[in-house]
Amino acid sequence: MxxxxxxxxxxxxxxxxxxxxxxxxxxxxxxxxxxxxxxxxxxxxxxxxxxxxxxxxxxxxxxxxxxxxxxxxxxxxxxxxxxxxxxxxxxxxxxxxxxxxxxxxxxxxxxxxxxxxxxxxxxxxxxxxxxxxxxKPTGFEKNAVEGPIRPEEYEEDRKKYDPEESFVTRIELAVTNFCARRKMHQGTRKIFTDLLHLGGFSNVHQFQGMSKKEQKRQGVELDDIADFKICDEVENAYYAEWEDGEKGDWVVDFESLAKSFLSDVFLREYPWYDEQQVKMATMVLRNFYNYLLLHNVCPEYEDQLEAARMICDVAETELPKLAMVDQSLPGAFNSACSTLCGGSYTDVHISQDGWASGCDNMGLSRQEAKVIIGVGVAAYGSREQIEKLAPVLSGDAGLKYTSSHKLGLVVVNVEPPNDYAKAAYNQLREHEGVDKYVHPMGKLHCKRWDMPFEPPTDLPKAARVVDTASFEFLVEESTLQYCIPGMKIEATIRELDVGLQYIDSIEATYPSFYTWLPNEVVGRWKEPGPPKTWMQRQQAQRDGKALDQVRDSTSNHDGGQDDGEFSDGGPD
Incomplete structure (x- = not known):
């Protein structure tokens, strides 16, 4: 920021x-x-x-x-x-x-x-x-409506999507028909293809549908386009835990799939800061779920489809706010602590007489950092903390921290600035130039969040300690207005020797509905092919070394018998 x-x-x-x-x-x-x-x-x-x-x-x-x-x-x-x-x-x-x-x-x-x-x-x-x-109209417009369908069309759908058929057969047919009735450009096609990959579809073809001219030339009706398959098969991408050495049944979960795509894949592979890109992604997903509901493709999962549509609404509202939080954290107070504490923002400051332009992030000078910390401690600190910080804020000494941890945090509460903090800020505004970097601050309350991609622990569940520690950080009101309970942060936090906690740096931010699925790992896995020539040579060398080690160990054990006792084929 x-x-x-x-x-x-x-x-x-x-x-x-x-x-x-x-x-x-x-x-x-x-x-x-x-x-x-x-x-x-x-x-x-x-x-x-x-x-x-x-x-x-x-x-x-x-x-x-x-x-x-x-x-x-x-x-x-x-x-x-x-x-x-x-x-x-x-x-x-x-x-x-x-x-x-x-x-x-x-x-x-x-x-x-x-x-x-x-x-x-x-x-x-x-x-x-x-x-x-x-x-021209693509079928993805915001006000595009497909339906209601006529009774005869409903009966046709019942024949095509017979509940007696397997779910795999029905969803494959639905995906193909859905694409045949939509005109996708590069952006919408990539979103839908990535969703299918995450959901377990393998070898998704870049199916665009057939133009009316092409249909007329080949004598193909729209309903016959379903014969052009968009994918080869649906993989069992999300297995339950193995029991008795056998694979469990694979899970169908439209809601979790929508959460994982919009909170993980989308944030990694798309320019999610762009609100128009967010609207495009949620529009494609919502349009697909509407198609499945309208044509009664999988009535057994109707509740899941409704929940998945709600996730699209949540994402469209929350992701733009998350972008503002991701852009502005750790904020002025935390950056000030980091500046005086030898943290990530130390020595970042560039004077206005330097090469940087006015719109660059030029960091904080030590004097600016002291003013920001002074206001925060005066508004929210105890008398003891104020007394301990007085020598630091009035002299050249730096802050000292007692602990530093990189961990996951989840927002549990957002506390706006209190009246005392606002009064302190208004009093400082009388000083010229201070209002450029001193802003009203409130509190961001967090607790520990176990990130799904943290290094695993070998401790049994009974021996694991449940971390119930809570954290609170001073954050500017301009940032707090975008924070939502449930939002998740991967950050490095430090605790000062005066008892204050601050965010030293932000690694990543995640929405409240963040979900990670093992589908991502399974989707990238490929069946290994036959060994290459260089692999066979290396294996032969390893086998030769292993045979030499066996000879040496046997010779030493038997009191040093002749190496010629063994041949490459084994003992004589």
């Missing part, structure tokens, strides 16, 4: 950090100017640029458009400008012709985006890399 607010470019040009290898002689000016265009201070009040970036500020924008701005016309060529922007912390280069803001806007808009309908359609096609044909 940037602790210094973004400012417009000044007359003083910052020094490029890699001046010898700078892609452009005016690299510093390019960075400062483009970062300012996309900064929160400017973008929330720029109706023209908002018309391209959208309300969240993260839609891709043509680099040619930006270079057409009055202050950018002096910078050429385009390729060099693009290379410079790869070093920006505010924008990212999407492809050879587009850039976009890295994170959604965290402030409310001050103006209404100026959107031209014709320009919007053209920008949509460019940004999503779609053809004109792909702008």
């Amino acid at each position: 940037s602790l210094i607010t973004e400012t417009a470019p000044s007359s003083k040009v910052a020094t490029w950090t890699e001046s010898v290898h700078a892609p452009h002689p005016q690299a510093s000016e390019i960075l400062r100017q483009v970062d300012y265009y996309f900064s929160e201070e400017n973008l929330v009040s720029d109706p023209y640029l908002l018309g391209f970036t959208g309300k969240e500020g993260t839609n891709p924008v043509s680099l040619s458009l930006i270079m057409g701005f009055k202050k950018m016309k002096q910078f050429r060529p385009k390729t060099a400008v693009r290379e410079v922007l790869k070093h920006s912390t505010v924008v990212e280069v999407v492809d050879t012709g587009h850039i976009r803001r890295r994170y959604p806007l965290g402030r409310p808009l001050l103006v209404k985006p100026l959107i031209d309908v014709n320009r919007y359609k053209k920008a949509l096609a460019e940004n999503q890399h779609l053809t004109k044909g792909m702008l």
Whole structure:
């Protein structure tokens, strides 16, 4: 999180950090100017640029458009400008012709985006890399409705999805029919394919369906497209524990599958900071579940499908908040403790006279850190803690910590700033410049979370100690408003010698519905093939060494008999 607010470019040009290898002689000016265009201070009040970036500020924008701005016309060529922007912390280069803001806007808009309908359609096609044909209805639109179906169609579905048939047969047919009635582009197809892989489908083909022209040419009806299978088979990807040496029955769990995909796979493989990407993912999943319910594909799992649809709603609401939490933690107070404690944020500070631009995260100076810690301890600390910290805050001594642990945390409660904390903050605001890095703080209450991917322990269950320890951290109100009970954090925490706990660094954040399934491991496993030639050579060498060891040990045991007693084929 940037602790210094973004400012417009000044007359003083910052020094490029890699001046010898700078892609452009005016690299510093390019960075400062483009970062300012996309900064929160400017973008929330720029109706023209908002018309391209959208309300969240993260839609891709043509680099040619930006270079057409009055202050950018002096910078050429385009390729060099693009290379410079790869070093920006505010924008990212999407492809050879587009850039976009890295994170959604965290402030409310001050103006209404100026959107031209014709320009919007053209920008949509460019940004999503779609053809004109792909702008036609796909079946995935938000208001797209399939149904109600006629009685004769219902009877046909009963024949196709006969409950007497195995679940595997019905779900394979349903997936194929679903794809035949949808027009998928690259993004929606990848989401659906990854969901199928996680659910146990093997060898999923990139099935796009047949156009009406192709159907007419080959004389194929829409219902006959089901003969073109989208997958080879459904694997038993999620087994129960083995009992008596035999595999248990494999589990069908639509709800857990939706949780695992949206909380694990999606966060690892997709740009989940982009709210539009979140909406696309939940839309694809929800559309598939609606199809299964409408056509009564698996009535025995109707409750699970309803629960899976609810997970899509939860994800669409929670993931944008998680993105804000992931972006802003550990926050100013915790960063201040880390700065004075020899932690992750020590020596990160860069003075405003250095090379960094105003929108970079320049860390905290020791004086800024002392002010932030002083306000937090004054608002929430005990008299004893205030007295112990007084020498540190008034001198050059650093903080000391007694323990440091990397562990999982789950949020149990969010406590907003109390009246005393708000009063302390308001009093400090009278000092010029302090309000840039001192903000009202509340408490984030957490408890230990056992991460599913932690190293296993060899202790039996009876000997394991249940960790019931609770943690509380001072966090800024601007971050607490996005925290939800149940959210999970992988972090390094430290306890100061004065009894305060702080978050030194954040490794990862997870939504409240985070679920890990062993399907991910099984899906990546492949049947080993025959040994290669080099494998056979190594095995032969190992076998030869093993035979030599047997000869030596036998010789020593028998008092040193002749090595020639044995041949490669064994004893004579």
